[in-house]
Amino acid sequence: MRALVVGAGAVGTKVSQQLLSSNTVDKILLRDVSTEKLGLASKVLGNRVEVEHFPFSKNMDADIVIIASPRGTQLEVVRQAISLRRPTVVVSDGLSETVSILNLEKEAFELGVPVVVGTGFAPGLSCVLASYGKTLLEEIEEIHVSKMGTGGPSCALVHHRALSRVSFGWRDDKWYKRFGGSGRELLWFPEPVGPQDCYHAALSDPILLHNAFPEVSRISAKMAATRRDRFTAFFPMLTPPHTEGGIGAIRVELRGIKNGIQENIILGVSEYPALAAASVTALTAEYILKQKINLSHMSTLGLIVEAPEFLSELSKRSIVVEIFEGDKKTA
The missing domain is CATH 3.30.360.10 (Dihydrodipicolinate Reductase; domain 2)
Incomplete structure (x- = not known):
């Protein structure tokens, strides 16, 4: 399995580490506009990560898309992931962008795409x-x-x-x-x-x-x-x-x-x-990939997991x- 992680910052890099260490995925495709961040992340993650520099491919060749990029960049990525029918996890915490992402609920429902919004420390x-x-x-x-x-x-x-x-x-x-x-x-x-x-x-x-x-x-x-x-x-x-x-x-x-x-x-x-945001996000992605979450639309984390088990x-x-x-x- 492959995971596309958008954002090579503190959260995105730690999400990638956890997914690889648990062997949930075989490979990480890591995207970021910063060459420096990608270079640092590739040193930490080793040869199981493939970095992608800007401009990015319109393809999202992955089993799941994890969005941990800065505020203002997430909405278009979510829209693209939904159009390609890729399961998506969003670490959104900006107010206005979160509202805009939730407005894509109809598109996700019509295409049957699982999208989990807000998987960080708070919200998440x-x-x-x-x-x-x-x-x-x-x-x-x-x-x-x-x-x-x-x-x-x-x-x-x-x-x-x-x-x-x-x-x-x-x-x-x-x-x-x-x-x-x-x-x-x-x-x-x-x-x-x-x-x-x-x-x-x-x-x-x-x-x-x-x-x-x-x-x-x-x-x-x-x-x-x-x-x-x-x-x-x-x-x-x-x-x-x-x-x-x-x-x-x-x-x-x-x-x-x-x-x-x-x-x-x-x-x-x-x-x-x-670290907490990465742990919540990685675990959510694992639940989706292992089909422990039965989801075919957009939702928030509190609605779709059994809290005691999670x-x-x-x-x-x-x-x-x-x-x-x-x-x-x-x-």
Whole structure:
């Protein structure tokens, strides 16, 4: 089997490593506009990777397409993959582009193409945690996601801009807007991240969570930021981001009913965001290739996997879920 991985950054390279090390695929076809990134990735991945420089072939000679390229480049790749009827996994986290990709749902359905949208740290793992939390409650009324940290430079740029743009949330059957950088809230993440000030931001998590859980009355997403982050969000990034950021975390809080009383459940994961995103994406691709997911249309991760099993598989890759009290769970 062959996998086409679009994007040779921090996430794309790690996805390729995991697919090759698990022998899920025999070969990786790696595309990127950066010659430097392709050169570095080929040294890491060895002779089972074939690099493709820009301009790219219109063919996608692969059993699955994995899109881990920067914001603004993913929509056309998804459209092309659907037209060629290639199963597709998208690590999308940009708000506007995620909405545009979801608008291709009709084309994917008509051609019977499996497309999974949002398979990163958040969105992605956050959606699976929400799905798992749902099994612990009789009824979910609210889902609130928070995230801290970034993967590679492209992810850092998305987060930098998110604080200066409009945030969307779901409340009482309608979308509401908040200014990015507003709504300060001190939230606790799993160690070693700990407490962080979090703010509204232009994140795609509410869009994907509402798609998966339309019955939930309130959905929101915030991201951790410093005063400097909020101030500089309105300006271009003056300092180039690191190749890969430090330890990050996600936190998913569910509020609902259990045994007739109100109950809150908080789940979280701390890990390097690029590694976590790659693990979620690679495992999703493996599920599709091994036909553990019966999918012939576009969907989000929280709708198509059995959360306890998926989280158990992730724990084998050192992605461990924690409950608010601090007890580690492998779900």
